[in-house]
Amino acid sequence: MNASLGRSIVQAPRILPCGDCALSVEFGNTIDPGINGKVLALDDALRAAAVPGILETVPTYRSLMVHFDPITADYTDLTQRLLSEAEALTSQAVAGRRWKVPVVYGGAHGIDLDDVAERHGMSPARLIELHAGAVYRIYMIGFMPGFAYLGGLDPQLATPRRVQPRARIPAGSIIIGGAQAAVASIECPSGWHLLGRTPVRSYAADRDPVFLFSAGDEIVFDPIDETRWAALERAAEAGEPVAEQVTP
């Protein structure tokens, strides 16, 4: 990592046992693009290699969960293979796609926007400018189908989670919690703050593709108005992705 930061956060990969059917290959303890890059690179490598006995790999912020068949996979061979793959990673993961995600900020679509702006002593317009001005990286998809955890939130917008989580937030909610940001895919409980809403369905059971985003993709938000939202919402309802792939 960047030596000027004065710290080395990418540790030598280590294997953590997770019962008889899984193990975690851990690259570090923090949310960091370098660490997450290693996770995604190992994920790419293993998927390309189709290692016998591995059933499924699941990238998270800082580690790769490897599910395997304990009967056909030899644990010693598997861990040796994983460590040598992990140590041999020369490059970051294949660059993900960049998505332009339309968002209507505030009002009924982002009921916490004004409160969050006030808390940070800025105007709602400034908050939107900061939130929509960043390029976010999808560190992982988790919690709910298609729920995208984002890094890249402007530190000025870091906001502690709500004391009282809400039982339900709408699908497509654009939310922040702590130093993190997210795109909620379906209606779910949440203690994060609602800044806006996108018509984009990152998960749609009847659409091909069912899932729009992958870990490693980038997201930029595109502020839209109510009228545009209504039109895009109809298109999304009809199965259009609505999110646009753009070149960085």
Added chain:
Amino acid sequence: MTALLVKSCGPMTSLQDHGRGGYQRFGVSPSGAMDRRGLALANALVGNPPWTAAIEFVLLGGTLTASGGDLHIAHAGADCALTVDGRPVPPRSTAILRDGQTAEIGSARSGTFAYLAVAGGFSIPPQLGSLSLHLRSRMGGLDGRPLRANDRLECREASHSGPQLHHPADIAQDDGPIRVMLGPQDDYFTPEAIRVFLESEFIVSPQADRMGFQLTGPTLAHAKGFNIVSDGIVEGHIQVPGSGQPIILMRDRQTAGGYPKIATVISADLDRLAQVRPGSPVRFRAVERGEAVAAARAFNTWVEALPAALVPVRSTPTTEDLLAANLIDGAVHALDPSFPE
């Protein structure tokens, strides 16, 4: 088309199979039957492959009626009575549900999760390769929800409508400690916390469902805090939040989470853990990988051997059969020899 009509059932009744593997990278919980042994046995009894989707009953039973044809059905898992038009069906046996007849599954007498399989399985489109309901994401099942009265479950043409079968032995009852492997974050706990975890009795709290079993017992102290950057979760992970009270993550678990995991229940013991009722005690024993893998292998062998372990059932005589039969002459066994125990 032959169908099973739901007349009544408990609120958490759902379709479950072996689960929805392969999509965890997209945040999709695998879900699947809480007790795979019950699912596999019920399926074997109707000639299905072991992981065919069946109806999972949770504590409460239900009533179902055959419509449009006869169905071979069987139940296994939690101990509960099954009757067809009021006539008891012996445990671990195939029953025939004639067109218009009603099967009634009683509440579980012990255990929690019971399975009712139908020969051929259900003709319901899977979602991402599975019929398993994951309620929190409204995925799978029938329209992403539990079953309810007036649901119509279309059944596939049974490839097997063969003999009625019976499994002679109950699923092995093992009341021993639940076996765990330590890790992945056992280093987040004090040595004392690990000792307490392995030597104490915990009680499964009423907050136990398909997603997780909250336990109550002695507090497990963290050595270096309880907030970790969220990482992957597997079924059987025992996470310990700030309260120091462990939560065992079960089939409907999320794919990632942010509490340290002290240990992981071995795969072969998750099914019997699932049948431990709220209010009941549970203990843990740490094992090495070799024992866990041997247990996983034994589980697979048991499932594979199920079809060969079944014995044919002589069909229960109808009233007409009884009237036609000479019941006075010859020997009449007091014990029905077709149900050896």
